Amino acid sequence: MRPTPPIELTGSAPRWGDGVAVTSELLDQLRAIAPVDDAEDVTADASRDWWPLAMHWALAGQVPSRAAAVVRPTSTEQVGAVLRACRGAAVPVTPAGGRSAVTGAAAPAFGGVVLDLTGLDRIGDVDTVSGIVEAGAGVFGPDLESTLAGYGLSVGHFPQSLELATVGGWVACRGSGQYSTRYGKIEDLVVGLEVVLADGTVVRTGGAPAAATGPDLTQLFCGSEGTLGVVTTVWLRAHPVPVAERRAAYSFASFADGVEACRVILRNGATPAVLRLYDEVESMGSGRGGDGSSCTLLVLDEGDPRIVDATMDVVADACRLGAPASAALVDAWLEHRNDTSALQALTRKGYVVDTMEIAAPWSRLDALFRDVRAALSAVPHARAATCHLSHSYTDGACLYFTFAALPPADLVESTYVAMWDAGQRAVLAGGGNLSHHHGVGINRARFAAEALGEGLTVLAAVKAALDPAGILNPGKLGLASPFGASPWP
Numbered sequence: 001m002r003p004t005p006p007i008e009l010t011g012s013a014p015r016w017g018d019g020v021a022v023t024s025e026l027l028d029q030l031r032a033i034a035p036v037d038d039a040e041d042v043t044a045d046a047s048r049d050w051w052p053l054a055m056h057w058a059l060a061g062q063v064p065s066r067a068a069a070v071v072r073p074t075s076t077e078q079v080g081a082v083l084r085a086c087r088g089a090a091v092p093v094t095p096a097g098g099r100s101a102v103t104g105a106a107a108p109a110f111g112g113v114v115l116d117l118t119g120l121d122r123i124g125d126v127d128t129v130s131g132i133v134e135a136g137a138g139v140f141g142p143d144l145e146s147t148l149a150g151y152g153l154s155v156g157h158f159p160q161s162l163e164l165a166t167v168g169g170w171v172a173c174r175g176s177g178q179y180s181t182r183y184g185k186i187e188d189l190v191v192g193l194e195v196v197l198a199d200g201t202v203v204r205t206g207g208a209p210a211a212a213t214g215p216d217l218t219q220l221f222c223g224s225e226g227t228l229g230v231v232t233t234v235w236l237r238a239h240p241v242p243v244a245e246r247r248a249a250y251s252f253a254s255f256a257d258g259v260e261a262c263r264v265i266l267r268n269g270a271t272p273a274v275l276r277l278y279d280e281v282e283s284m285g286s287g288r289g290g291d292g293s294s295c296t297l298l299v300l301d302e303g304d305p306r307i308v309d310a311t312m313d314v315v316a317d318a319c320r321l322g323a324p325a326s327a328a329l330v331d332a333w334l335e336h337r338n339d340t341s342a343l344q345a346l347t348r349k350g351y352v353v354d355t356m357e358i359a360a361p362w363s364r365l366d367a368l369f370r371d372v373r374a375a376l377s378a379v380p381h382a383r384a385a386t387c388h389l390s391h392s393y394t395d396g397a398c399l400y401f402t403f404a405a406l407p408p409a410d411l412v413e414s415t416y417v418a419m420w421d422a423g424q425r426a427v428l429a430g431g432g433n434l435s436h437h438h439g440v441g442i443n444r445a446r447f448a449a450e451a452l453g454e455g456l457t458v459l460a461a462v463k464a465a466l467d468p469a470g471i472l473n474p475g476k477l478g479l480a481s482p483f484g485a486s487p488w489p
């Protein structure tokens, strides 16, 4: 059973007006290629993802824009034929996997067709010698991991949305798993891709552990959020299922002390799979052991016991700035790490809630931590702005901010926009980037020019070359659309 956003949709009205229609001729053409559904309740539900603002709209019976049809291909050839037909009719196509995007990326901005890729769910060849698995774009995380376990392998990509997201969606958003400090983000785990372009051309990228054959085309499609091509097959790196695991926790008097410990760990070459530092507010959360004045660091490593022991030694050394805490805190985190029920409960009570994950060099993190929380807290109706560090690299880390506000009902949307404007602009001003792993979608599109500068011009030129009719996921990533100006904000 395919998961859907947790807030029920009480109607099907398109908030942004009628999108691009699909003629009966095109519907007939599409039906000859793959299963098509154009019932209003089905297209409405297929036109939303986990964008927190749209959950408020769902409770009011609205979706951002309603697709005219959902098409469900089961092969690369069918994907190519659907794209050729839609291109011929100048109809927008929004590729969709699990629709767990939190940015509106998987919600059509201009109606048209939603291309549901969850039927591409075949797990193909597993090369056990090299540790490479071939997975259809529509494979969900638990199915991938359980199949690989039969070969003694694991990809180790465990986003909080493991049950909700597909392999294609991971790649399209440059996602990150909770064990990424050891295994890397998804773009580090991809060996190669099969991608269908807007004109139906099928491209194979990568395929070797390294190459000097011009720019890396695999990376061009990683993070393209369905705007440059449709990913149909992904080859991923897999490692042996770990035989050893160790857990530890530490308490620090300040977030800055904890960040310094993480920096020293990474600078010394240790890469514990999990390294999560919570601010003083999040450290008071259930099972995190904080008293409101301390910051908790959770550490977990796995793999060859000799490497795990060495890693945990480096960690212990770097954490002398703090005090050891009970490793049971890691057990509690593992038990509750994918529970998102608070988001639903707060949304139903009228709270504006969202998360903003960014990356920055170590030298900028402490100022960003303070400035971004302060900027978020200064927005009228703000109730909370907290932070944790969730993924570390030799040169910096990801800070993950969570914010909440409780505005009057008629100010929900304007407060949401104000929180993002305040938070994201403080990040960019402080040397952080636009996103570490959630992506851009619709929500962050207005910041793309500011964040990418002339890089956005280059991206637009690539888009124009690969998709001159602009049918692929228009309205996303800050790219111009032939179907009109961005309908939001």
Ligand SMILES: Cc1cc2nc3c(=O)[nH]c(=O)nc-3n(C[C@H](O)[C@H](O)[C@H](O)COP(=O)(O)OP(=O)(O)OC[C@H]3O[C@@H](n4cnc5c(N)ncnc54)[C@H](O)[C@@H]3O)c2cc1C
Pocket: 049, 050, 094, 095, 096, 097, 098, 099, 100, 101, 102, 105, 106, 117, 137, 138, 158, 159, 160, 161, 164, 165, 166, 167, 168, 169, 170, 171, 172, 173, 174, 175, 176, 177, 178, 225, 226, 227, 229, 230, 231, 232, 340, 437, 438, 439, 473, 476
């Ligand atoms: C509770 C929760 C927790 C989350 N935790 C994490 C986390 O820990 N780490 C993380 O990285 N993300 C997280 N996310 C965000 C989300 O799960 C990821 O962005 C995920 O990678 C999206 O995958 P999906 O299959 O749901 O893609 P969708 O939401 O369906 O699509 C996302 C984007 O990718 C495009 N797309 C999807 N499939 C394809 C394809 N085959 N070809 C081309 N384009 C495609 C869509 O057009 C859209 O632009 C979380 C989301 C939720 C709701």
